[in-house]
Amino acid sequence: MKAIFITLLFALSLPLGLFSAEDLHANSHNSVSVGAEHVESGGVISELAGNFGISWPTLVAQMVNFCIVALVLYKFAVKPIAATLDERQQKIADGLQYAEEMKAQLAEAERERAEKIKQAAIDAQKILTESREQSKEMIEQKTQEAAAQAEAIIRKASEATELERQKMLSDVRQEVARLVVATSSKVLSRDLSDAEKQTFSDSAAKELASAGN
Amino acid sequence: MKRDQKITRLAKKLVELSKDNGVVTEAKVGEVLAGLKQVQHRHHLTVLKTFLNYLRREIALQTAVVSTPGPLSGEALRAIEANYSKMYDRPITAVTKKDTSLIAGVHVRVGDDVYDASVAGRLQRLAENVS
Numbered sequence: 001m002k003a004i005f006i007t008l009l010f011a012l013s014l015p016l017g018l019f020s021a022e023d024l025h026a027n028s029h030n031s032v033s034v035g036a037e038h039v040e041s042g043g044v045i046s047e048l049a050g051n052f053g054i055s056w057p058t059l060v061a062q063m064v065n066f067c068i069v070a071l072v073l074y075k076f077a078v079k080p081i082a083a084t085l086d087e088r089q090q091k092i093a094d095g096l097q098y099a100e101e102m103k104a105q106l107a108e109a110e111r112e113r114a115e116k117i118k119q120a121a122i123d124a125q126k127i128l129t130e131s132r133e134q135s136k137e138m139i140e141q142k143t144q145e146a147a148a149q150a151e152a153i154i155r156k157a158s159e160a161t162e163l164e165r166q167k168m169l170s171d172v173r174q175e176v177a178r179l180v181v182a183t184s185s186k187v188l189s190r191d192l193s194d195a196e197k198q199t200f201s202d203s204a205a206k207e208l209a210s211a212g213n
Numbered sequence: 214m215k216r217d218q219k220i221t222r223l224a225k226k227l228v229e230l231s232k233d234n235g236v237v238t239e240a241k242v243g244e245v246l247a248g249l250k251q252v253q254h255r256h257h258l259t260v261l262k263t264f265l266n267y268l269r270r271e272i273a274l275q276t277a278v279v280s281t282p283g284p285l286s287g288e289a290l291r292a293i294e295a296n297y298s299k300m301y302d303r304p305i306t307a308v309t310k311k312d313t314s315l316i317a318g319v320h321v322r323v324g325d326d327v328y329d330a331s332v333a334g335r336l337q338r339l340a341e342n343v344s
Contacts (some may be wrong), residue, residue, distance in 0.1 A: 137268070177339070181337060192316065198283055200286055205290075205330075206292065
């Protein structure tokens with residue numbers, strides 16, 4: 001910053017120096033005669049100054065002028081520019097630091113993502129294994145249940161068949177018994193004589209009469 | 214409901230009054246009916262119906278309905294009367310009833326009790342045992 005300031009001052013003082021040199025050159029012809037008078041009356045320094053065309057009041061005025069200009073420039077140009085540059089430099093530094101932090105965070109996030117992916121893969125594998133085991137158990141269970149149900153259905157069918165058979169046999173027995181009874185009744189009604197019926201009735205009456213004794 | 218209970222109790226008492234030595238007789242029943250006619254109960258018809266039902270039941274308990282396909286000897290009938298009178302400890306009167314479906318034998322019913330010694334009944338029991 002200082003170097004910039006000095007360069008700026010040099011750049012600003014250069015036109016002033018040129019202007020003063022031109023002014024001095026214009027006055028040199030007059031000053032030669034004046035210098036001769038100084039040499040004659042002053043000393044070596046005055047003579048040298050006279051030879052180089054230096055006019056002390058002009059030099060002092062230029063120096064004061066230069067200082068004022070330098071101060072004004074420093075106050076209203078250099079200082080804000082320097083502040084802006086410092087601010088920008090700070091911003092750049094902050095940006096770089098932020099970028100570094102972001103880079104670190106990105107790396108961390110990448111690492112976490114990789115870990116999570118790895119963990120997710122492990123979990124997925126675990127879930128897959130468990131699911132396979134569960135499905136295998138479920139298949140076995142369902143198979144057993146289906147077998148049990150099939151067995152129960154077969155057993156029930158057998159029982160139903162047996163019941164049906166028993167019912168059929170019972171119906172057949174009943175029908176046979178009914179036919180036997182009907183046939184026997186008809187045969188007995190036709191074949192038994194009245195005397196035999198009377199004898200049987202008397203015998204049955206005696207049987208009932210003696211039943212309670 | 215209370216009225217029905219009263220009528221029932223009255224009918225049962227009337228049935229008891231209709232008995233002579235534990236047997237419902239026509240004369241006693243006539244006396245009871247004459248008494249009822251004199252009293253003129255408020256629910257006369259209901260009392261008479263209930264009395265008739267209990268009277269029928271009582272007569273059925275005192276009667277042995279002997280069903281036979283043919284005539285039965287008097288000796289056999291008396292033997293049946295004596296036996297069931299002794300069994301039920303009340304006088305039982307035997308009444309014959311012709312039933313040719315029995316083929317042969319005797320079928321006796323006393324109240325709700327049935328005694329069967331007929332050929333048809335035996336065949337029926339045989340059929341039931343077979344099936």
